[in-house]
Amino acid sequence: MQALNERITCLDGEIAALSSQQAAYRHLLTIPSVSPLITAAFISEVDAVQFSSGRELSAWFGLVPRQHSSGGKQRLSSVTKNSNRSLRT
Structure with a gap:
C-alpha cells in the first residue's frame, strides 16, 4: 500500500x-x-474548440438541467448526466 x-x-x-x-x-x-x-x-x-459557448460545454458534460419547453413555458428538470462519468465527477 x-x-x-x-x-x-x-x-x-x-x-x-x-x-x-x-x-x-x-x-x-x-x-x-x-x-x-x-x-x-x-x-x-475534451476538444473545447467544438463548443461555441460554456453552456454547450456544460450540457455536453451533463452539468446543466434538461430543458422541456413548450408554448413559451420554460421548464427545467434534473441534470442530464451525459458524457464521461469520471470526468463529470
Whole structure:
C-alpha cells in the first residue's frame, strides 16, 4: 500500500510538472479548485474548440438541467448526466 501511495505521489508530481509547461494547462489552473490532474483529464477528453459557448460545454458534460419547453413555458428538470462519468465527477 505504501509503495502504491508513493507511486501515486510521484505521478501527481509528474503531471504537475508537465501542466506547468503547457499554456492551455496554465489557463485552466487559474480557476479555483482545479488541480493539475483535473486539468490533464479535461484536456485529454475534451476538444473545447467544438463548443461555441460554456453552456454547450456544460450540457455536453451533463452539468446543466434538461430543458422541456413548450408554448413559451420554460421548464427545467434534473441534470442530464451525459458524457464521461469520471470526468463529470
